Amino acid sequence: MQHLPNDTIDVLLDQFGQIETVNGDPNFPTTADAWGGNDTVTATVSQPEADLTIFGDDNTTLHGQSHGGNDTLTVNLNYGWNAFLVVGDAQAMTDNATGGNDTINVGARALYTSVHAFGDVAGDMSGNSHGGSDTITGAVGWRGYDNVYAGDAGGSMSGTAQGGNDNITLTMSGENVWAGGALSGDSSTALTDNAQGGDDILTVKISTEYTDNALDKVFGDAPTMSGNAHGGNDILTGGAATDYLYGDAAVYNPATPGSITGGRDILNGGAGNDELSGGGNSDIFVFNTGSGNDLITDFDQGNKAVGSTATEHDLINVHDYGFADWAALSSLISDNAAGDAVVHLSASDSITLDGVQAANLHPTDFLI
Template sequence: MQHLPNDTFDVTLDQFGQIETVSGDPGFPAAKDVVGGNDTVTATVAELHTQLTIFGDDHTTLLGHSQGGNDTLIADISGGWNSALVVGDTQAMIDDAKGGNDTIVADAHGTIYTPVSAFGDVAGDMSGNAQGGNDDITGSIGWRGGSNLFAGDAGGSMIDTSHGGNDTLDVSVLTIDGGAAVSGDAIGALRGLAQGGNDNLTTTLDGDSPISGATLSGDSSTSLMDLTKGGDDVLTVKIDGQNADAISQMYGDAPDMTGHAQGGNDILNGGAGRDFMYGDARTYEPASPGSITGGMDTLNGGAGNDQMWGGPNNDLFVFNTGSGNDVINDFDQGNEAVGSTAAEHDLIDVQNYGFTDWTALSKLISDNTAGDAVIHLSANDSITLDGVHAASLHPTDFII
């Protein structure tokens, strides 16, 4: 194996309209057994209308058994009308290539009209048996930030038998009129036999802005297809502000699942805003009835009035005091979305409310005018079970 040296680069973009691409290992050899250096790149943007691109290794394809280095990449962006792309390793990975364990910081919190993207391993696709590194990505978005994309592994798709790393992403959208798509593995689809890693995603939103929001996806911002498998991910939304107007969408795996895809066992933690939470996906296109398998997910909406779907399989819905007026849209009905007739047993955890027993709780359950069961937890908190009658509920449906 050829090992490249460890390099340090400090770059400043201080000219109007400056375009700069920085690579930690410029001229990365087009060979099959190369290990990138453990490089440090620090780029400071101090002017307007600039374009910054950083690669931890180089703008190329890692192939064979090549490996990316364990790089530290920092983009400190100010001003406005700029753009930034930070990539932990390279443009693409194929064969048995592996990404490094990279640390990425993309800070654009004080900017205007500055879209930011950060990907842990590649800007494009991972294919073959490529494997992503275990990356740590921290990002922040400025006012009217446009399209901001963050992924633990690939800015494109993951196909064949590629495998995502176990990544940590922490993205702040503390702005009026801004948003971000945050994915544990890929922005594009997972296809073939690709597998997502076990990722931890956290997004902090400006609660004072109803047009500030984020979409978190445990594995793909697009779709899980074919025989792909989602990882066991943790998704968390936090609110920073006096109000709770921000909106988030959370997918334990991906917005769409098709074929024989399998979801991971995910944990979704909502914030004080309006959360739309899907344990697995929003839409399902099974190859045959029941061919898609959902994970055993845990959904906690936090405060705010939330909409929740556990998806196929047995899921747990957790409610703490101050949870707001929430709706579970598929209680014990998630398997129907994939054409499965198998019974499922979802659970509702209301331990935090201190009910003494089922008798005490059952007195607070009644049907609304639509015939849906409503659990009146307190004067300000309730759970509506869409399509479920109060008479069909039993003690075994709850953790009290």
């Protein structure tokens, strides 16, 4: 087995329109059992229209028993109108290749900046490849756009590929955030075949006064799941704006009815008026004081989306509101004009349950 050295690389982009590509382990061996070094790459960008690409290992395909190193990749930004691609390991992985446990930090709070950050590969994971357990920290500034973060793959995950247990945090800041980001625990596109998502933690934070246009979508696993894919047990937390949280995916295409399995996820939209979809399996929806007027799209209905007839038991956690008991809470639940149950938590906070009537709710549906 060939082990590559642990390198420290510092890069400065201080020219207008500069284009730079950095590989932590350039010319990664084509042998099937190479092991990448634990590299540290730090890039500082001080001029506009910079185009920066960083691979923790190399822009290649890891195959066989190859293993990515545990890399630390950091981008410090002092300007705007830039485009960054930061990848923990390589372009793709197949066979039994494994990604490293990487740390990625892209401080792109400047305006008009595009960031794609992926924990393991920029493209696809296939075969029996495994993603590492990565930590990704990103930031979106004023008029930021096209910000995509995924714990494992920028492309799809197929075969029996498995995602790592990743932690992604995205912070939005500036006078006005006009566009948010897309966060996926595993793949930024799709899980298919028998691919399996990891147990991921996805968090959106907003530190800005104006948030009406700060829209973000958070997928516990991937935007689409098909075939016999399995979702991980994920924790999703939204910010102070409008969040769209999906415990597993937004679109399901099962190979046979019920062939897709959702994870047991925890969703918390935070403040703002959010839309929450747990997906298949039993999930927990958490609401803290000041949560806004939120919508749960699939309370106890997530399995229907994957064609499963299995009973699920979602829970709504309103412990933070301090209700004395079920009698106190149930008196605040009524149907709206569309026949959907609305839980009136306070004068400014509510939960609407699409397709569920108030009469069908019970004490066992809530954590009080």
